Amino acid sequence: MxxxxxxxxxxxxxxxxxxxxxxxxxxxxxxxxxxxxxxxxxxxxxxxxxxxxxxxxxxxxxxxxxxxxxxxxxxxxxxxxxxxxxHEAWLHGYHFYVDERVIIPRSLISELLIKRLFPSIDMPDKLSAVLELCTGSGCLAIMSAHAFPYAEIDAVDLSAQALQVAQKNIDDYNLNKRVMLFEGDLFEPLPQRQYDLIITNPPYVNDESMKLLPVEYCHEPRIALAGGGDGMNIIRRIVSEAHNWLTNSGILIIEIGNEQHHLQAVFNGLPMTWLPTNAGNNSVLLLHAADLPCKKH
Incomplete structure (x- = not known):
């Protein structure tokens, strides 16, 4: 030294x-x-x-x-x-425990939650049920609980290890009575109910981009990043099933990073609203329940 x-x-x-x-x-x-x-x-x-x-x-x-x-x-x-x-991450003033079981919190949806999704949601206190898919550290579920104080928050992840981290963060924020964790594949572990809002920052990095990730990003769980050949594997499933889980006036918000061209190729013709964030106007989209495909259970 x-x-x-x-x-x-x-x-x-x-x-x-x-x-x-x-x-x-x-x-x-x-x-x-x-x-x-x-x-x-x-x-x-x-x-x-x-x-x-x-x-x-x-x-x-x-x-x-x-x-x-x-x-x-x-x-x-x-x-x-x-x-x-x-072993810590900060997101718009929120503090979260993190380790290599979860992706490091940086979702663009977080800056929208700080604003309570205004103007997309004009009466945030009226929301009664919110779902977050692919919750990871639980950061967006926790921020949703604060943005929508009268809503029950359900959060799902396929990784039992990620949910251990999410539970620690939920404990730290004393939100055990309002945020419920479910282990499983997207909607599969949930009891049948309908949500006013579904948010998700799913794995969306396409295969070619995965090969080019810097070493720092390769320390994060691959399952939280890799979205298949065009990055849309998980998003396809979410969009195809979300209608069944939303109220008639419900909305689905998805973060897709730099994959707009792949998303539009897959969902050409689906009415989309792009939400502005600090990263631009093409990374987070909003879909209305009425516009989503209706799929039989």
Whole structure:
């Protein structure tokens, strides 16, 4: 360990340089080397995550310097996403426990839930039942419980391991009475009921894109990312079955990332409303129950 490093500024500068030299890939919570370095340094030193400047000239103990060096090297050497190193993820002010059993929370649907899906839903307090498919860490189910305070929230995932993480987050938010978890394949484990709203950030990465994923993203569960040849395997099933699970005025909201061209090729002619997010206007779509195909049970 280099003993010429003594301040937070020294370690922060070193981390940015190290991350850039290693050509790390970001986007799983932080957008660039600067943000990632600030987060990891502040987290490791148990300092407020949004307050770097007042601590830049603080001199550190040798044990503190060693701890920061260690997490910087783990990030570089193993290319582990920061969230897996710290076991935490932040999403619009919400804090979630995460580990490699779940995809790191970053869904674009989260920014819509902060706004209670306005104007798509004009009376959010009237919702009584919400379903989230492919819940992973449970982050969107938890945010839905806050956005729609009078609704019961059901959340489904195929992975029993992911649901263990989701249950921990639900416990942390004291939402056990309102958020129910179901293990199984999409709608299969649910008791028959109808929902005012179904949301989902399903696996949608197509096979060619899966081959090109950076190492950081390959640490995430493949089951949470891979959507088949055109990325639409799971989405096809959700769209074909959702009508049976929605109220007459219910809506289905699906995140599809960069797969708009594949989605439109599969569902050409289906009326779609694209919801604006910080990533643009072609990553999250809304479908009305009345427009969805009616499939017999």
């Amino acid at each position: 280099n003993h010429s490093f003594s301040t937070v500024r020294d370690l922060f500068r070193y981390a940015v340089t190290r991350f850039n030299q290693a050509q790390l890939v970001f986007g799983q919570g932080n957008v660039d080397a600067y943000d990632e370095a600030a987060y990891l340094v502040l987290h490791t030193l148990h300092l407020p995550l949004d307050t770097l400047d007042p601590f830049l000239e603080a001199h550190l103990l040798q044990d503190e310097i060693r701890a920061v060096f260690d997490i910087i090297e783990r990030r570089v050497t193993h290319r582990l996403p920061a969230a897996y190193l710290t």
